Amino acid sequence: MTTATPAGLFISFEGIDGAGKSSHIASLAQAFRDQGRTVTLTREPGGTPLAEKLRALMLHDAMDPLTEALIAFAARRDHLVQVIEPALARGEVVLCDRFTDATFAYQGAGRGFDLQPLATLERMVQTGTAPQPDLLREPHLTLWFDLPAEVAAERLASARVPDRFESEPGSFFARVAQGYASRAAAAPQRFARIDSNASRHAVWQQITQVMVRRGWLAIMVGGQGGAA
Numbered sequence: 743m744t745t746a747t748p749a750g751l752f753i754s755f756e757g758i759d760g761a762g763k764s765s766h767i768a769s770l771a772q773a774f775r776d777q778g779r780t781v782t783l784t785r786e787p788g789g790t791p792l793a794e795k796l797r798a799l800m801l802h803d804a805m806d807p808l809t810e811a812l813i814a815f816a817a818r819r820d821h822l823v824q825v826i827e828p829a830l831a832r833g834e835v836v837l838c839d840r841f842t843d844a845t846f847a848y849q850g851a852g853r854g855f856d857l858q859p860l861a862t863l864e865r866m867v868q869t870g871t872a873p874q875p876d877l878l879r880e881p882h883l884t885l886w887f888d889l890p891a892e893v894a895a896e897r898l899a900s901a902r903v904p905d906r907f908e909s910e911p912g913s914f915f916a917r918v919a920q921g922y923a924s925r926a927a928a929a930p931q932r933f934a935r936i937d938s939n940a941s942r943h944a945v946w947q948q949i950t951q952v953m954v955r956r957g958w959l960a961i962m963v964g965g966q967g968g969a970a
């Protein structure tokens with residue numbers, strides 16, 4: 743008897759720096775594993791040896807917005823070809839800490855780079871990688887961790903040494919947050935807004951509710967119980 747391979751599932755995590763993505767991505771991976779799925783946990787920029795080198799450049803070297811956008815998309819192409827598409831073809835769950843919405847939010851809304859060339863790059867980079875040649879590869883779901891920029895800044899202040907993006911002023915993150923809101927408004931079926939201005943436990947409950955509603959996880963009791 744052959745067992746059908748489950749359909750691959752591609753979920754991205756988005757939001758401004760400090761919104762709480764990293765605090766929940768491993769828990770969601772574990773929840774899928776507990777229910778028998780194989781999970782690829784990855785991130786952008788990064789996820790392959792080449793893309794991780796590009797990530798280091800992007801996070802630490804000064805450059806203009808076009809260079810930044812091109813590096814983000816170059817890293818993404820390698821990541822899609824080497825990691826994301828093969829994992830989806832194997833029927834895995836791919837959890838990706840950031841994807842293209844970050845480029846629209848950070849390089850577009852944050853840096854002020856034109857959205858139209860970004861859309862052209864998005865199409866070039868994200869087609870021709872899937873088995874269906876015309877498919878624009880996008881996440882099936884984007885969890886958007888929505889948190890006011892000033893709250894994120896407070897959380898980050900004591901959390902880690904800031905990189906080139908995290909050193910930006912509050913006004914930059916207010917624009918990035920607006921960029922995410924615009925992307926979410928343009929693709930409401932793909933986006934699920936998570937109100938991150940809540941305790942870790944409340945945020946985790948919102949995430950699991952989205953998964954259960956979509957039929958991707960069975961109803962879960964317990965899970966992450968952080969009390970912050």
Ligand SMILES: Nc1ncnc2c1ncn2[C@@H]1O[C@H](COP(=O)(O)OP(=O)(O)O)[C@@H](O)[C@H]1O
Nearest residue numbers: 759760761762763764765897901940941942970
């Ligand atoms: N719900 C929450 N309430 C308070 N602090 C939080 C919450 N979620 C995360 N944090 C803290 O905020 C900081 C940023 O969270 P993190 O998950 O690293 O954000 P991101 O990955 O989106 O940049 C960390 O120090 C983390 O412990």
Ligand SMILES: Cc1cn([C@H]2C[C@H](O)[C@@H](COP(=O)(O)OP(=O)(O)O)O2)c(=O)[nH]c1=O
Nearest residue numbers: 759786787814840841844845848849907908
């Ligand atoms: C994917 C992507 C990330 N970024 C930025 C946003 C983040 O500040 C940074 C790295 O993301 P992230 O992995 O969230 O940083 P950290 O490891 O500190 O949690 O890269 C862009 O500017 N454009 C992009 O296309």
